[in-house]
Amino acid sequence: MTATPADERSTYDVIVLGAGPVGQNVADRAHAAGLSVAVVERELVGGECSYWACVPSKALLRPVLAVADARRVDGAKQAVTGPIDTGGVFARRDRYVADWDDSGQARRVRSTGVDLFRGHGRLDGPRRVSVTRQDGTREILGARHAVAIATGSLQALPDIPGIAEARPWTNRHGTDSSTVPARLAIVGGGGVAVEMSTLWQGLGSQVTLLARRRLLPRMEPFVGDLVTRGLTETGVDVRDGVQVTGLRRPDAGGTVTLTLDDGSEIEADEILCATGRTPATGDIGLDTVGLTPGAWLDVDTTCLVEGVDGDWLYALGDVNHRALLTHQGKYQGRTAGDAIGARAAGEPLDDSAWGDHATTADQHAVPQVFFTDPEAGSVGLTAEQATDAGHRCTTIDLDMTAAQGANLYADGYRGHARIVVDLDREVLLGATFVGQGVSELLHSATVAVVGEVPLKRLRHAVACFPTISEIWLFLLAAYQQRKDN
CATH class of the missing domain: 3.50.50.60 (FAD/NAD(P)-binding domain)
Structure with a gap:
C-alpha cells in the first residue's frame, strides 16, 4: 500500500x-x-531482541562459555592455549545482528x-x-x-547522584560495544547483570558486580549461590548486599568513581547499569x-x-x-x-x-534461562511462590552429578536440581536447574508443568543414558522414596 x-x-x-x-x-x-x-x-x-538483547548477547556469550566448557574436559583443556579472540567474537555478533541492518x-x-x-x-x-x-x-x-x-x-537508570555525569552503559552498550574496558563495574543482580558479568570477564575485563540483594533473587535461593561461586571463580569481584550511592566522572574520557553505602569507592573505566526496565x-x-x-x-x-x-x-x-x-x-x-x-x-x-x-x-509456567557459567534455568513456581499461592507442596533436591551424563559433560561438574511437587495432585509446579548445559533440560520441565503430567506417568518418560536429562529419573525416584517412607 x-x-x-x-x-x-x-x-x-x-x-x-x-x-x-x-x-x-x-x-x-x-x-x-x-x-x-x-x-x-x-x-x-x-526490535530490541534482534539487535541489542537476546541475539547479540548469546552470540557473544557462546564463545566465552565454549572455551570455559573445553577447559573442564581433560584432553580438551590442553588445546586451549591462548586468550579469546575478541575481534572474532565481535565479528560473530555482527553477523548475527546483520550489522544492525x-x-x-x-x-x-x-x-x-x-x-x-x-x-x-x-x-x-x-x-x-x-x-x-x-x-x-x-x-x-x-x-x-x-x-x-x-x-x-x-533500560531504567537508577536515581544515583552523578549518573548523568557518569554516562553509564545500558544493556545496549553491553551488547553493541566492540571495545573491552580494562575495568567494568556492573550495577544490578538480575539476568542482564550476571550475563554481562560472564561475558565481559570472559573477554578480558576486570568486572566488579554490585548487587543490593543476592544474585537472581526471583529464582530459588541456591541459584544465586552457585552463580556467585561460578562468577567468582572466573575472577569477577561479586559484592552483594551493597548499594551505589554516588558516581563521579569529571573528565569525558576518564574513569568513573563509584561510592558505595559503606563509604568505600571503586574506580572503573566503564559502568553498566542493569537495574530493571521501564x-x-x-x-x-x-x-x-x-x-x-x-x-x-x-x-x-x-x-x-x-x-x-x-x-x-x-x-x-x-x-x-x-x-x-x-x-x-x-x-x-x-x-x-x-x-x-x-x-x-x-x-x-x-x-x-x-x-x-x-x-x-504467564502466571503458571514461565521458562527462563540465564547463560551464565554455570547456566541457570527454571520454569513455573519456586517453593516459596508455591507455598504463598496456597499449594500443599514439597521439594526434591539433588546434586546434578546424580546423572552420569553430567559427570561426562565436564570433569568436576557442579550443579543442582530442584522440583516443586503439588502433594494433592502429584504434579510438578516448578523446576529449577543450575549447571553446565542445563538450558536444554528446561523444555521437558516446561512440558511437564504446562501439561500437569502426573508424576506416576512422568516416570515412564525414559531419559537416554548417559545424558544430563537422567536427572529426571533420580528426582522422581527420590520423590517416590520419600512418599513410601
Whole structure:
C-alpha cells in the first residue's frame, strides 16, 4: 500500500505498534486469520531482541562459555592455549545482528502480506494511529478491529547522584560495544547483570558486580549461590548486599568513581547499569484513549487492555509487565492474534485456563534461562511462590552429578536440581536447574508443568543414558522414596 497524504486515511483491520518479534507474531496470526494488517516501527524491524538483547548477547556469550566448557574436559583443556579472540567474537555478533541492518527482516514482514510503515506511531484516539516519518510528514491509519501495542521496554537508570555525569552503559552498550574496558563495574543482580558479568570477564575485563540483594533473587535461593561461586571463580569481584550511592566522572574520557553505602569507592573505566526496565509507552498517545503515558498496561488473559471501551486495544510483551522475556511476548502475540481474529469473525473465545485465547502460562509456567557459567534455568513456581499461592507442596533436591551424563559433560561438574511437587495432585509446579548445559533440560520441565503430567506417568518418560536429562529419573525416584517412607 502506498503512502497517502496526512488528510487521508489508510484503513486496516489491525494495526500493530512495534515490529519486534512480539509485534511480528501478532501480525502474522492476525493476517493468517484473513485480516489486513499494518505494522509501524520507529527503529529497526526486529526490535530490541534482534539487535541489542537476546541475539547479540548469546552470540557473544557462546564463545566465552565454549572455551570455559573445553577447559573442564581433560584432553580438551590442553588445546586451549591462548586468550579469546575478541575481534572474532565481535565479528560473530555482527553477523548475527546483520550489522544492525534490518532490511532482511523488513522484507520478511512484507513478504507475509503485512504492510510496514517506518516512523513513530502514536495512538490518535480510538482505533486511530498517527505515523510520523523521519522527514516530519504524517499519515493517519485507521483500525477496524484492533490496535496492538508491542513497543517493548527501555533500560531504567537508577536515581544515583552523578549518573548523568557518569554516562553509564545500558544493556545496549553491553551488547553493541566492540571495545573491552580494562575495568567494568556492573550495577544490578538480575539476568542482564550476571550475563554481562560472564561475558565481559570472559573477554578480558576486570568486572566488579554490585548487587543490593543476592544474585537472581526471583529464582530459588541456591541459584544465586552457585552463580556467585561460578562468577567468582572466573575472577569477577561479586559484592552483594551493597548499594551505589554516588558516581563521579569529571573528565569525558576518564574513569568513573563509584561510592558505595559503606563509604568505600571503586574506580572503573566503564559502568553498566542493569537495574530493571521501564515501559516504552511514554510517547505513543495513551492519553488520547484515557490511559497514562509511560505506564505499564494492565491486560486480561487475551491481552486486551483493561479500562478502554470497545474491546479493540491490546498490549503485548514487555509493555504489559507480565513476563519481560521475548519468548513469553511471542506467545502472547500468537495468542492475541488468534483472539483478534476470533473477535473479528464473531467467534466465541476460549479463554479458559489453558484455552486457545488465554495467556495463562504467564502466571503458571514461565521458562527462563540465564547463560551464565554455570547456566541457570527454571520454569513455573519456586517453593516459596508455591507455598504463598496456597499449594500443599514439597521439594526434591539433588546434586546434578546424580546423572552420569553430567559427570561426562565436564570433569568436576557442579550443579543442582530442584522440583516443586503439588502433594494433592502429584504434579510438578516448578523446576529449577543450575549447571553446565542445563538450558536444554528446561523444555521437558516446561512440558511437564504446562501439561500437569502426573508424576506416576512422568516416570515412564525414559531419559537416554548417559545424558544430563537422567536427572529426571533420580528426582522422581527420590520423590517416590520419600512418599513410601
